[in-house]
Amino acid sequence: MxxxxxxxxxxxxxxxxxxxxxxxxxxxxxxxxxxxxxxxxxxxxxxxxxLFSLYDFYRHWIRFTYQIVEVENSLNNNFSLRLMSVTRRDRPEMMTKLKAQLLLNSHDTFYKNSLQGILGQKLELLWNITLGFCAADVSITQLPKSIAHVRSSAIASKAEALIAEVNTFLQSLPPTFEDNPEEWARFDHQLQQIEQCDLTLIAHLKLALREGLLAFEQHEDRVVERGGTQLVEALKKIPNIIEHYYTALNNE
Structure with missing residues (x-):
């Protein structure tokens, strides 16, 4: 030009x-x-x-709950691999090293990505908005600090080390179940416990959010004055839910 x-x-x-x-x-x-x-x-x-409207407030609760449900659906879909054949020669009920590794990878994705996404910025935003409407005297740092405390605790570190041990255990197993049925059965029991802990965690998070949504349904446009405490308390349950998750992993 x-x-x-x-x-x-x-x-x-x-x-x-x-x-x-x-x-x-x-x-x-x-x-x-x-x-x-x-x-x-x-x-x-x-x-x-x-300013946020009451509708905006409700919409944030709905969207966050949908995120929980999406993670739950993904987790159920990934763990359904347990009942499928991975290769042509495998029977659906057969546990193989490949299937076991895929299931462990599903847990790893859930723990490092999905759970991190749930407990991160979107939850903190929902918490801040809820306090703005219902409890301006409560510190906005209370929930994120409580979650961070649990996730950096000794029981969390112990649970993460246990998962690493299960991965190592898989590598030490003989090629097929028939080569050492007792060790394979012990490994599979540990794997099933991990899967159950993941599913229970997401189910409990969904139940906590449900309590908040019920407040909107019960009180409608009076939810702030009549259901505000219920909304705040529903979110306050999350650190305890995470702590119980780590405790359950350690007791597997």
Missing amino acids: HSSESDRIGSSLQTAREVLAQAEANKPSFGHSPNGFLSRSHGFLPVTPP
Whole structure:
């Protein structure tokens, strides 16, 4: 492109601020309707940030619950591999090293990715919004600190070490179940316990969220004044649920 053409195009361009300034000068009411893009209450640079509505509050609870359900469905789908043949020569009920490794990988994905996603920023946002509506006197750091404390605790470290031992145990097993039925049965029992702990954890998280959703259903537009404590207490249960998860893994 020649410099003259570039200069011509450049001189014809305007910044967004200039466009808005001209539009406002030509038509002062332009964009200043109650919900317009230049309005002082709802525009893109409002004087006061837009407030959350009760509907927005409910929507965050629903979306977070859906995330829990999606993780539960994924976990059930992955663990259903236990009842399937992985290769043509395998019987569906047969446990093999390949199937066992895939099941352990499913746990690893759940623990390191899905669970981390559940207990991360989205939960913290839901907690902050809930406190804003229902308990402004409660510290916004209370829940994330409690979760972090449990996840960095001795029982958490012990549970993670146990999972590593189960992986090592798998590598030490003979190639087929028939080569050492007793050791294979012991390994499979440990594997089933891990699967059950994962499923129980996600089920308990879903039940805690259900208690919050019931508050919305029972009290509707009066949920803040009549069900606010129920909402906050539902989220406060989460650290204990995680602690029980680690305890169950250690008792497998």
